[in-house]
Amino acid sequence: MTELPVEFSTSTPLDYQGIYPCPICRRGRISAIALMDAFGCDVCHHIFTANLPKQSLRVADTSPPLNWRWNGKKWQPSHRDGVEINPSVWLVAVAFVCLPTTIVSLAAYTFPPLPGSSWQWFSWAWVGLAFLSHLGCVAWLILEYYEVPSLMALRQSSSTQQLPVRQYRLDR
Numbered sequence: 001m002t003e004l005p006v007e008f009s010t011s012t013p014l015d016y017q018g019i020y021p022c023p024i025c026r027r028g029r030i031s032a033i034a035l036m037d038a039f040g041c042d043v044c045h046h047i048f049t050a051n052l053p054k055q056s057l058r059v060a061d062t063s064p065p066l067n068w069r070w071n072g073k074k075w076q077p078s079h080r081d082g083v084e085i086n087p088s089v090w091l092v093a094v095a096f097v098c099l100p101t102t103i104v105s106l107a108a109y110t111f112p113p114l115p116g117s118s119w120q121w122f123s124w125a126w127v128g129l130a131f132l133s134h135l136g137c138v139a140w141l142i143l144e145y146y147e148v149p150s151l152m153a154l155r156q157s158s159s160t161q162q163l164p165v166r167q168y169r170l171d172r
């Protein structure tokens with residue numbers, strides 16, 4: 001099996017006759033599955049459904065379903081239809097991180113630990129933990145939204161669910 005570049009040098013439209021790099025594992029090649037209007041990857045065995053007029057691809061066996069758009073040379077993550085991060089969502093995200101941190105630090109500031117107590121560090125460590133854990137939640141949601149491919153690849157390597165696509169592939 002020859003290596004397929006992640007990016008094509010010439011513009012190639014997405015159709016069921018072609019072979020394309022896999023947008024999930026980035027190592028495999030996806031090609032049409034016999035008798036099905038779908039693509040399968042020969043490495044990670046994910047099954048993709050294509051929308052040829054829109055030149056887009058969707059992997060159906062992940063939650064949430066992920067979409068990519070083929071620009072003729074490579075895959076570009078496309079955001080979920082109708083879902084958009086607007087300024088009020090950002091505001092809620094900032095409040096979600098700042099509010100608990102402020103409350104916890106106010107408590108630490110108002111009721112400081114007794115001088116010389118061995119747990120003096122704890123209240124400010126708790127503030128840091130509150131900040132980091134809430135920031136982590138927001139960061140995770142943003143990563144989920146923007147469908148970072150490396151995150152998917154990381155998930156893929158730990159995934160145990162594999163579908164036997166290879167058996168249904170056409171010989172080329």
Ligand SMILES: [Zn+2]
Nearest residue numbers: 022025041044
């Ligand atoms: Zn793959």
